[in-house]
Amino acid sequence: MSGTVEAKLAALGITIPAATAPAANYVPTVISGNQLWISGQISVAEGKFLAGKLTGEADIEGGRAAARQCAINILAQVKAALGDLDRVKRVVKLVAFVNSAPDFTDQPKVVNGASDLLVEVFGDAGRHARSAVGVAALPFNVSVEIEAVVEFV
Template structure:
């Protein structure tokens, strides 16, 4: 039987990929009490990196799409950790890192691609605290990386 969150994802034509394995010496998530801490998920879809420095090789819309893909990858990790996406009680915090040219200042607009999807999928439980930070470089030259803290039942 499909849960409420899975039904919303299906209605949005979003297929959740298998959760990606860590690329180095860390774990993809940690559960402590009723909080799920998810390591940064990069903008990667179907094995391909979504790359480019914002206000350089990529524009805000490309950045928003990359951040949205980070949200999908975060949801994959939530599913791997909890088994059932309906166990999400609250998206507590997102931290978004945006690969930014020195004069780029619209990181919040980019990270909205992730935030908007979380609210669309989880409703009010998807509203969260957030940081959107510009960085000089990200692994594999990806445009965006986002980490999350999730409260679950």
């Protein structure tokens, strides 16, 4: 049934934005076989960067919101590439980068913002392998960047 995923997103109050164009010399997605590889999506919403280095416990919720926005932006790229989010068979892998201070070690808690949304939207098909890595800086000083691999039909 077409539109099932979009109906779920609407029920969650989420509108999928238009997919953003690359900021440099790369493509936003690549299809290889039945897999869609999505270039890193940064934490940007309505033209505003969800920015800043995460430094402590107080930053986890803001980081989770930034990671959630990355997942929404990933869905925008999936929709642009496949035309229909219902074609997603499984979210295979996320690789997440968290702009964090050297002593910040809660990257997995931050990236749960993206993982939780994908599971909420796709159910068991949204469960994925994942890496959550702390980095010294990200483009535009955003808090989170996430790339993904999605299997589709």
